[in-house]
Amino acid sequence: MSIIPQNEINEHTITSVRTVFNDTKSLDGISVATKNGDGVTDNGDKHSVILEQGLPDPEKHPFDDSPDGGYGWLIVLGAFMVQITSFGVATSVMQDYYDQNTFKDLPNGLLQLSFVGTLCSVFTNCMGPIAQILASIFGVRVVMITGVLFVVVGLEMAGFASQIWHLYLTQGILFGTGASLIYVTIMGIAPQYFTRRRGVALGMISSGSGIGGIVIPFIMTAVNTKLGPGWTYRVLGFFCLFCGIIAITFVKERVPGPKGTKKLSDIIKLDVLKDLNYILWCLGSVLMLMGYFIPFYYLPSYATHLGLTATNGSALVAVGSALNSVGRIIAGILADRIGPINVNIIFITMGGLSTLLIWRFAYTYGSLMAYSVVFGFFCGSYFALLSPITAYILGPEKFRSGLSLLLIFNVISVFGPNISSAIEESVDAEPLFTYKMFSGVCYILGGVILFGMKMRINRNIFAKL
Numbered sequence: 001m002s003i004i005p006q007n008e009i010n011e012h013t014i015t016s017v018r019t020v021f022n023d024t025k026s027l028d029g030i031s032v033a034t035k036n037g038d039g040v041t042d043n044g045d046k047h048s049v050i051l052e053q054g055l056p057d058p059e060k061h062p063f064d065d066s067p068d069g070g071y072g073w074l075i076v077l078g079a080f081m082v083q084i085t086s087f088g089v090a091t092s093v094m095q096d097y098y099d100q101n102t103f104k105d106l107p108n109g110l111l112q113l114s115f116v117g118t119l120c121s122v123f124t125n126c127m128g129p130i131a132q133i134l135a136s137i138f139g140v141r142v143v144m145i146t147g148v149l150f151v152v153v154g155l156e157m158a159g160f161a162s163q164i165w166h167l168y169l170t171q172g173i174l175f176g177t178g179a180s181l182i183y184v185t186i187m188g189i190a191p192q193y194f195t196r197r198r199g200v201a202l203g204m205i206s207s208g209s210g211i212g213g214i215v216i217p218f219i220m221t222a223v224n225t226k227l228g229p230g231w232t233y234r235v236l237g238f239f240c241l242f243c244g245i246i247a248i249t250f251v252k253e254r255v256p257g258p259k260g261t262k263k264l265s266d267i268i269k270l271d272v273l274k275d276l277n278y279i280l281w282c283l284g285s286v287l288m289l290m291g292y293f294i295p296f297y298y299l300p301s302y303a304t305h306l307g308l309t310a311t312n313g314s315a316l317v318a319v320g321s322a323l324n325s326v327g328r329i330i331a332g333i334l335a336d337r338i339g340p341i342n343v344n345i346i347f348i349t350m351g352g353l354s355t356l357l358i359w360r361f362a363y364t365y366g367s368l369m370a371y372s373v374v375f376g377f378f379c380g381s382y383f384a385l386l387s388p389i390t391a392y393i394l395g396p397e398k399f400r401s402g403l404s405l406l407l408i409f410n411v412i413s414v415f416g417p418n419i420s421s422a423i424e425e426s427v428d429a430e431p432l433f434t435y436k437m438f439s440g441v442c443y444i445l446g447g448v449i450l451f452g453m454k455m456r457i458n459r460n461i462f463a464k465l
Helices: 011-021 024-029 048-052 072-087 092-100 109-126 128-138 140-158 164-187 198-227 229-250 270-274 276-305 310-338 340-357 365-378 381-394 396-426 433-457
Strands: 002-004 030-036 039-043
Touching: 072 140, 072 164, 072 198, 072 229, 109 164, 109 396, 128 140, 128 164, 128 396, 140 164, 140 229, 164 229, 164 396, 198 229, 198 310, 198 381, 270 276, 270 396, 276 310, 276 340, 276 365, 276 381, 276 396, 276 433, 310 340, 310 365, 310 381, 340 365, 340 381, 340 433, 381 396, 396 433
Parallel strands: 002 030
Antiparallel strands: 030 039
């Protein structure tokens, strides 16, 4: 066995040892002698030469020495506010108002208005790489400030809209771009501060969109009734400004990313697409998300079809949104104990089963409320766990590329309701039956694909992943 005295270890030796350690066949032929108070100790552990020289362990996650909290909780608060700003701002209230008032005489007005939300979703998901390039050049705080300004100006200008294309530019493109800048930036920072509590932290962050989905529509409805749509957008803009200032105040990188990146190819490394596990993760997630939006869009319509009131329909969505927030936090807590992939598969499967077994046979207000509770609780685990699962599959070096591509792929899911509507109109079935089946099947198929990914990673079904 070869012995390398400690006083002869240098950078070249470390490189050589690293090379040997990468070849498991040669591992038994190398060892390191280290001196202590008792003399020389022969240590054959493969990490010892790295650790005892004070160098980072190449197999250790770069966030493993994070404070697991501390200042990170202020980052969580800022990211929570960003979630409210980016995803909690509902468009349905204003869409209904414009359809019934301002643009009521416009042919296909509702269809044209629906593209406001579509544009917003597309830009929110697709501008992530641009956010990372800007952050590498100007720093994360500058990007956060820019994003908040885009969000606020977009909403304030939407208050002066008199044509639908005005909303496309303001609430769709401008707001969507700003939301992407602040969301992608701070969500790349939050995981740096946590290890064992990372799931809890990200669950708390993602619950912000659910809470925003509960609170903001009530604020918008009240202001719109008394002051009109113009002031509704202005009040909403100032609310987002308040949330954004909190996020900007606390944002700070613990592990700075690469600086000076100016090319898209430096941000999105397409070699992540060679990883089959990552492809399965993207495919399963997109399928699940195609079914995610449908209950929230069509439960009120289904309630009206059954003869229930509009208030009953709103209550179903409000309860589902409330349980959505709770479910995301619980998903994060469980992820720290049994693994994020396991939790995501369980929650997705339960969301699909609740749709196929409860909503499918729900014809009373009580049964619909039960469905809202169960589906709302289980449906949103993806949003709490997308960052840790992506990091687990790809590792820290490819995490940013993987997250950006995943968000871009998510754009496909925006058209889930449109696809289900086209099927609904082409089949002869009871009203809204297609929506139930489409949503449930998307969830189940997504869960099956993610289970296949899990078994590829580790064939032990009870392994913590």
